[in-house]
Amino acid sequence: MKFSQIIGHIKNIEMLLKIVKENKIFHSYIFTGVDGIGKKMIALAFARHILCIGEKNDECICESCRMFLKGIHPDFRLVDKTFQASLLGEEPEEQDNIKISTIREVIRFSQLAPSFSKYKVIIFDDAHKMVIEAQNALLKTIEEPPINTLFIFVTHSKNLLLPTVVSRSQVLNFSPLMIDDVFNILKKNGFDENLSFDAAESSGGSVSFAIKHIGLLKDIKEAVKYGQIASFVIAYKIAKSQNPKQSVSSLIDILNNRIYYYVEKNIDRYVIQKAVLIIKRNLTYKKYLRYNVNSRIISFLVLYNYFLFRRELKEIV
Numbered sequence: 001m002k003f004s005q006i007i008g009h010i011k012n013i014e015m016l017l018k019i020v021k022e023n024k025i026f027h028s029y030i031f032t033g034v035d036g037i038g039k040k041m042i043a044l045a046f047a048r049h050i051l052c053i054g055e056k057n058d059e060c061i062c063e064s065c066r067m068f069l070k071g072i073h074p075d076f077r078l079v080d081k082t083f084q085a086s087l088l089g090e091e092p093e094e095q096d097n098i099k100i101s102t103i104r105e106v107i108r109f110s111q112l113a114p115s116f117s118k119y120k121v122i123i124f125d126d127a128h129k130m131v132i133e134a135q136n137a138l139l140k141t142i143e144e145p146p147i148n149t150l151f152i153f154v155t156h157s158k159n160l161l162l163p164t165v166v167s168r169s170q171v172l173n174f175s176p177l178m179i180d181d182v183f184n185i186l187k188k189n190g191f192d193e194n195l196s197f198d199a200a201e202s203s204g205g206s207v208s209f210a211i212k213h214i215g216l217l218k219d220i221k222e223a224v225k226y227g228q229i230a231s232f233v234i235a236y237k238i239a240k241s242q243n244p245k246q247s248v249s250s251l252i253d254i255l256n257n258r259i260y261y262y263v264e265k266n267i268d269r270y271v272i273q274k275a276v277l278i279i280k281r282n283l284t285y286k287k288y289l290r291y292n293v294n295s296r297i298i299s300f301l302v303l304y305n306y307f308l309f310r311r312e313l314k315e316i317v
C-alpha cells in the first residue's frame with residue numbers, strides 16, 4: 001500500500017508522513033469519516049511506513065515492507081471480519097460484530113515485544129463493530145499502552161466508540177472526496193465513463209457508495225428516456241426489487257446527494273430554497289420507510305420531485 005496511490009486527503013497524509021519522519025508516534029489514532037473514502041488504505045500505508053526498517057517511503061523494498069505487502073508481517077494485525085473468521089474457523093460473512101474473544105487475542109498480541117520491526121501496529125477496520133464488552137476490554141490496554149504498540153481505529157462514526165476510547169486517542173477527521181476525485185477513481189477501476197460521471201455526482205464523495213449503487217443509477221439513467229413517466233417506471237422496478245425498502249432508502253440517498261451537488265455548483269437563492277425543501281421532505285420519507293408505507297409510492301414521490309427540480313434548474317441556469 002502506497003500513499004502515492006491515494007487520491008485526496010492531502011493534509012492528513014502530510015501530517016502522517018511528518019509523524020513518521022519525526023518519529024512522534026502516538027499510541028492510538030482514530031481515523032473517522034464517511035465510508036468509502038480511503039481511510040483504511042491510508043491506515044495501511046501509515047502502518048507500512050511505521051514498521052519499515054528501510055527508507056520509509058513508498059518505493060522501499062526492505063524486508064519489513066516486503067513482508068507487509070505480502071500480508072505476512074509478524075508485527076502487524078488487521079482486525080476485521082476476515083481476521084475474526086480465521087480465529088473462529090468460520091466464514092467472514094458470518095461475522096456481524098467484533099467479539100470480546102477476538103479482542104482478547106488482540107490484547108495478548110499487543111503485549112508481546114515486536115519480533116521484527118521497532119513497532120507493532122494493529123488496525124481495527126470498522127472499529128464501531130466491536131461490541132461494548134470488547135471495547136471495555138480494550139480500554140485498559142489503551143490507557144496503559146504496551147511500549148511500541150500502535151492502535152488505529154478506522155470508523156465512519158467515532159460516536160459509536162466508547163467516549164473513553166475516543167478521549168485516549170488522537171482523532172483524524174477525513175472529509176468526503178471531491179466529486180472529480182471519485183470520478184477519476186471509478187474510471188481508473190474500469191467503469192464506463194458516462195456512468196462514472198453520474199455515479200460520482202450521486203456519491204456524496206464516497207467511492208464505495210458510488211460502486212454499491214451503480215445498478216440503481218443505471219436504471220435511473222435508462223428510465224429518463226421515458227420522459228413524463230420515468231418516475232413510474234423506476235418506482236415499478238424498485239417495488240419489484242429484492243428488498244424494496246432498502247432500494248428506496250438508497251434511491252433517496254442518491255437523489256439527495258445529487259441535489260446537494262447541483263446546489264453546490266449553482267448557488268442561487270431560489271435553487272437553494274427549493275433544494276432544502278426537497279432534501280428535508282426526502283429525509284421524512286426515509287423515516288416513513290420504518291412503517292409499512294408503500295415503497296412504490298415513496299419512490300414515485302421522491303423521483304417526481306427530483307425530476308421537477310432538474311427541469312426548473314435547467315430553466316434557471
Ligand SMILES: [Zn+2]
Pocket residue numbers: 052053054055056057060061062063064065066
Ligand atoms: Zn521499508
